[in-house]
Amino acid sequence: RSSDLARVENGVFGNALEGVPEEEDDEGKEQDSRIESADNVDEAESSEEDQENETTEDKENDEDDVENLQLAWEMLELAKVIFTRTETKEAQLRAAQAHLKLGEVGIESENYSQAVGDFQACLEIQKRYLEEHNRLLAESHYQLAMAFQYSNQHNDAIDHFTESMGDRKS
DSSP: OHHHHHHHHHHHHHTTTTTOOOOOOHHHHHHHHHHHHHHTSOGGGOOHHHHHHHHHHHHHHHHHHHHHHHHHHHHHHHHHHHHHTOOSHHHHHHHHHHHHHHHHHHHHTTOHHHHHHHHHHHHHHHHHHSOTTOHHHHHHHHHHHHHHHHTTOHHHHHHHHHHHHHHTTO
16 A cells, blocks of 8 residues: 555656756856846846836746746645545654645745644644654744734734744753
């Protein structure tokens, strides 16, 4: 059964970076910087058309960010489902990590109520399997506190910031 899970995980995560451009080497970066500096030689000639192009590029970048966040959410959600189905300690702790990362995606996309729920689910699993002063619990409490802070639930945020400091002692 674990080999089936491994095959599924490999199928899910093995293609995760497919289509993502690889980083350029140092030589390519030098050429890019020279090209960019050549474009900016005479700023006095910039026109409204250039400003419109910049605005269009900003919109495209924002759309790319949304697409990347959506893809990240989908992959993490799938990982959470896969790990939640297995009752071993290791799989459950990986499910907790998937919840933690889903919460981080929620914060990034300003979906704070979703982030709070994911962080709470993460903490629930971690409390079942980890010792009281584990660093992972401290991180989860901190992330949950941040989500509460962003959603203007300051008292809950203070409680979890305090918990994260208490878990830090080991």
